[in-house]
Amino acid sequence: MSYYTKVRTYLNSPVKCFIPKCNARCCVDAPLPEGFLDQHKGRIQRRIYGAVNIGQNDPRDTFNSIIYNTTxxxxxxxxxxxxxxxxxxxxxxVIKELNIKSMEQIQELLNDYGRYKNYCPFITTYGKCSVYNHRPIICREFGSSPLKIDYCPQKSSRLDIIKFCVKEFFNFKKNFKAMGHALKMKFAKNNTDT
Known part of the structure; x- marks a missing residue:
C-alpha cells in the first residue's frame, strides 16, 4: 500500500457523526425511555399518532422503551x-372510519406506509435533534460504541468535515464582506445628507 493510498484512506474513512451534516437518518423508529417524552414536552417537533411499548416484552430493555408513531x-x-x-x-x-372493505385497500395502505419514515418526535424538519444535549443513552451510543453493530452510513470522514468547515469559513467571510459593504454605503449616504 503506497503512502498516497494510506493518506486517502485515512481522509475518506467514516469516523464520526458530524452534527452540522447529520440528516437524522438513524433516528427512525427510535426507542425512547419511558417518561422521556413527558420530561421534554416543550421540545416535541412532530405530531404523535400512537406509541408502542417495546420494552414491555423484552427483559433486556431496562428503560421500558417506547417507540412513538409520527407517520x-x-x-x-x-x-x-x-x-x-x-x-x-x-x-x-381507522378501518371503520376509512370504510375499508377489501384486502386490496389494506395492501394499498401498506404500500403507502413505506413512503413515510417514522422519525423520532424530537427531530426537526431539517433533521436536527431538539433535545441533543439531553438525548437518551441509546442516541448517545449510536455509531460510537465499538460493541454495537449499528453503523451509520452517513458518518462523516475527516475530508468531509474539513470541506464543510472550509466552506462555512468562506460563506462567513463572504457574508461579512457584504455586511461591511452595506455599512460603508449607509455611512456614505449619512455623510452626504449632513
Whole structure:
C-alpha cells in the first residue's frame, strides 16, 4: 500500500457523526425511555399518532422503551417479531372510519406506509435533534460504541468535515464582506445628507 493510498484512506474513512451534516437518518423508529417524552414536552417537533411499548416484552430493555408513531399513515407500528421485523397494523376505528372493505385497500395502505419514515418526535424538519444535549443513552451510543453493530452510513470522514468547515469559513467571510459593504454605503449616504 503506497503512502498516497494510506493518506486517502485515512481522509475518506467514516469516523464520526458530524452534527452540522447529520440528516437524522438513524433516528427512525427510535426507542425512547419511558417518561422521556413527558420530561421534554416543550421540545416535541412532530405530531404523535400512537406509541408502542417495546420494552414491555423484552427483559433486556431496562428503560421500558417506547417507540412513538409520527407517520401520518393509518398503518401504525404495532411491535416487532422475534426476528426484529416490523409488525404493522391498522386500528379498528381507522378501518371503520376509512370504510375499508377489501384486502386490496389494506395492501394499498401498506404500500403507502413505506413512503413515510417514522422519525423520532424530537427531530426537526431539517433533521436536527431538539433535545441533543439531553438525548437518551441509546442516541448517545449510536455509531460510537465499538460493541454495537449499528453503523451509520452517513458518518462523516475527516475530508468531509474539513470541506464543510472550509466552506462555512468562506460563506462567513463572504457574508461579512457584504455586511461591511452595506455599512460603508449607509455611512456614505449619512455623510452626504449632513
Amino acid at each position: 401520518p399513515s393509518p398503518v401504525q407500528l404495532m411491535g416487532f417479531d422475534q426476528n426484529g421485523n416490523k409488525m404493522l397494523g391498522i386500528p379498528k376505528e
